[in-house]
Amino acid sequence: MGKRHPETVRVGFIGTGESIDSARSWLEMASEGVLGDGNNYRFPGFKADRGFFSELSYQDESIEKLTFRELEDLRKPRSKRERFEQAVDLLSDKLRLLAQRDRPPEYVVLALPRDLVKTHGKVDYFDKQLGDVHRDLRRAIKAVAMKHRLPTQILLQRTSEATPYSKDVDHKSKCAWNFFTGLYYKSGGVPWMPSGLTVGTCFVGISFHRVPGSKNSCYFTGLAQAFDEEGNGLVLRGQDFVWDVSKHGNSPHMPSDLAEELVSMVLKRYRDELKQAPRRVVIHKTTEYWPEERVGLMNALRDINQFDLVAVRPTEDVRLLRDARYPILRGSYISLGEMHLLYTTGYISSLQAFPHGHVPLPLKLTDHIGDSSSRSILQELMILTKMNWNSANFGGLLPITLRFSELVGEIMKEVPRNLDPLPQFKYYM
Secondary structure, eight states: GGGGOOSSSEEEEOOOOHHHHHHHHHHHHHHHOOOOSSSOOOOOOEEETEEEEEEEEEEEEEEOOHHHHHHHHHHHHSSSSHHHHHHHHHHHHHHHHOOOTTSSSSSEEEEEOOOHHHHSSEEEEEEEEEEEEEEOOOOOOHHHHHHHHEEEEEEEEEHTTTTOOTTTOOOHHHHHHHHHHHHHHHHHSOOOOOOOOOOEEEEEEEEEESSSSGGGEEEEEEEEEEEEETTEEEEEEEEEEOOHHHHSSOOOOOOOOHHHHHHHHHHHHHHHSSOOOSEEEEEEEEOOOOOOOOHHHHHHHTTTOOOOOOOOEOOOSSOOOOSSSOOOOOEEEEEETEEEEOOOOSBBBBGGGGGSSSSOEEEEEEEESSSSSSHHHHHHHEEEEEEETTTTTSSSSSSSSTTHHHHHHHHHHOOOOOOSOOOGGGGGE
8 A cells, every 4th residue: 555554653641650551561461462252353463574564662651540640630620621621631631742842653542541441431510601512531532532633542451451251341353353453544554455446436424413512402503424436535524514403303404505514524625635627526415405415415515526415314114034044145236126225234144143133224215306316326335344443343234324323413512613624534543
């Protein structure tokens, strides 16, 4: 992959002396390689001569410790909200110090101590302007790390100190596969690339998220996750808009002008990044396109030669059972008149495995306007379910354009409206 392959990754750490030692020992052990078992593949390692063929680099100046006094100060009597915000500020300051080094790390492991996660992991409080507010430490950290342009990963002590008998922790080889796949991508590498997508296509996932606070229950934000045919991802935030939930239900739809603005932002960013306009644009949503919404999107796409507006979502309306030992095959496509179904989960013949453990749900094509056939649209969706670089899983239920919509939306809530969030997808993983 040339420049897209990091031969060395400078790793930084934030945590207590104990949690950092535990995290570094886990990384050093796992990077040598981890044996698998009957249910888990062997992890080949993260070294110059094996696995990802990259090397981890550690420097003392890339360590920021959470001191005993700093953690004690977080426990002082005050409101839960104040303690949570102080914890976020403390971690933000540590990230700032790492970012200001002469040679800052390219990837930061947040080896958060157990007590910090247990005490400040989540908080619920009432704000006079916003109403009831729920916040999550992981999402808040991702938002502040963006300010310092540092990709991060939380490594909990329950993982780094797990034994073969530990409960609620995946097998060590599975943890290593997922951890190092994410590390490699966040450090600029490409773990794998999709095959079979049309060159020059921009895939866009549109989703909607409530503005924080119970008093803002009718205010939503439009978000777009965009990917090219090689899997390079961008995240963009649109404007807030009012949606009357009591009148129209819980599934919001953008006004025409905001729909046009959001997709126009995506196309501009695509041109800025790739120095050319896309030949084709495919937009994914989980809800049907309302007429006003469709008009705005079509206006944004007026200079694009080919396009497809696609709505797809998991459905429980139809269950197909296979007369065999295992469930229906992943990749099965069923067309029943105007109804098109795609099974993105199910039995995987090439792996001789059914990794999901439940009756598979199909994706239902509920709306489609555009130039491609339904079959072609579902083939693309199938490919896009394999592009989750936050883990080493073979595939998932949803395409990457919709897979992280909830996670990205929650992180975006932590980014103030007066700041432009970074578009690179790695900061949201």
